[in-house]
Amino acid sequence: MARVVHFELHAADPERAMRFYESVFDWRFSKMPGEGVAYWLISTGEGDGINGGLLPRQGPPPSDGQPVNAYTCTLAVDDIDASMKAGVEAGGSVALPRMTIPGVGYVGYLKDTEGNIFGLHQADHDAK
Template sequence: MARPMHFEIQASNPPVLMDFYSQLFGWTFNKWEAGEYWMIHTGPDDQPGINGGLLPRQGPPPVDMAAVNASVLTIIVDDLDATLAKLGSIGGGAKVAVPKMAVPSIGWLAYIKDPDGNFFGMMQPDTRAA
């Protein structure tokens, strides 16, 4: 069976997005020795999840209200409301693209645009969501 094993985030200004994701999720970034690329470590290796990379964007960032034209990464969070509140305190231009909603019997989901316009989801697992 084929499974995702790595993701990438495009960044117009890599240090800005590294700071954003470090503050929001506690991710760490390490520059890869081969060029302008940073490895993203998202959490302990003994827990479910994947790590990724961040690289300079090779064109303009997505414009507001444009259709999503890439895969969307969804991050599991313990408390969606607290993480959304934290998002508001970080600032930097990130914003809620789709407000918190129930995915029945799965959990609570919201979609965000990071400071560079990239979409991602945040999911709080909760089998009681309705």
């Protein structure tokens, strides 16, 4: 079975994207060594989950209002409302508001400062 082991964020402004993810989720970034290399490794924390990379976008960003057209990573959070609020305060926007998945929890989607859409999930087996 093939498992997702790495993700990538594409950004028109990598520094702005790093500030967004550092301020909202406390992710850490480290630049890959090498002359002319524009790639940063992303550490999302300890335990279960995956880490990723950030690189300059090679074309135009996704248009506002277009449907999701790529794999979407979803982040486990303790408080979806607080995380969505922090994302908006850091310059992102709500792509899809919080929704309830009965017996599972809550999910919502944010758009980061670079136009990338990602999901947030708060587990709650009592959700109705």
